[in-house]
Amino acid sequence: MLKDHVTQQQHMASCSVGRRLVACLLNVSEARRKELVETVARAALYNNKAGVRREGTTVLNIFNDHDYNRSVITIVASIDSIREAVLSACEEACGLIDMGAHMGVHPRMGAVDLIPIYPLGEEVGVEDCAKEARAVAEGLTERVQGTSAFLFGWADSPLQRGLAQRRREMGWFKKTPQLQAIRPDMGPQPHHPLGLTGVGASPYVMNCNVTIDTQDMAIARSIAAALRGSTPGGLPGVQVLALPHGGAVEIACNVESVEGGPPGGTERWPCFSIGGRPYCHVPASLITTRVAELAGGRGVGVKGTALVGFTPHECRRLAEIALAQGIAEFWKERGEVRM
Secondary structure (H helix, E strand, C coil), X not given: CHHHHHHHHHHHHHHHHHHCEEEEEEEECCCCCHHHHHHHHHHHHEECCCCEECCCCEEEEEEEECCCCEEXXXXXXXXXXXXXXXXXXXXXXXHHXXXXXXXXXXXXXECEEEEEEEECXXXXXXXXXXXXXXXXXXXXXXXCCCCEEEEEECCXXXXXXXXXXXXXXXXXXXXXXXXXXXXXXXXXXXXXXXXXXXXXXXXXXXXXXXXXXXXXXXXXXXXXXXXXXXCCCCXXXXXXXXXXXXXXXXXXXXXXXXXXXXXXXXXXXXXEEECCEEEECCCHHHHHHHHHHHHHCCCCCEEEEEECCXXXXXXXXXXXXXXXXXXXXXXXXXXXXXX
């Protein structure tokens, strides 16, 4: 049995090398109509005109958040196939979501709010993902009339401005963004019902949300500020928002993969390599521990932690399984799949 398992793992690894896998964590501004979100996910998997499945493409996960009214769809394909899969999903989303009628506590500017593309191994470089991200942004603005986009990360050449900086520049963090004041990188002046989409590429960004047992936003914002990587003593690569959520507050973290090893080399962080360069990311367990310490010092407890999707290692491993077993709608069958 062990030999069979090892052989299967070797076969999946060999298949993944040939596929040159990348992931897109597509963020759409809808979660309360789950059937709509699944329709968007299936558009990435099936060629609607021909009615056939796109080979070598899988949707690993759909994360819906009712309060945010936002979903994250994890699409994995080869670097050569990701563009059409993502554009098809975006076209479907833009035809179904009206930003003029959107309600939710999470900041957002577009029906398709975010299109990040990440390499899932040594076989693909971030520069390859950046090229595809720019092509996706161009394709979106050409194929869906009225869409506009800004670029971030490696796709934002030559400046390579990060997502947080680009969002600040676009006014994404404001309660009521002024679309008429925005100058997009591609497409026309943003307007409802489609809004503005961020498109970019970088090493993998994990999403980790920790819920604290309070409704006091002042406490939550102080915890978020202390946690940020830009704060002295904060966690490297971590960007944080404090948002009302389910009668409590969620400390919502974007966890960027940072080049090199953990600071000081004393903590064991998950690591991987892209183009021969080492990257690592803060583990969710450390984020939870740090939030618990910061909240406990203010007399507040922690209610729980949720990963939006997967860690980089999990994403690649599950993609290898899904593609080796020919499972397109993996999010539906994951609990029944032989790992």
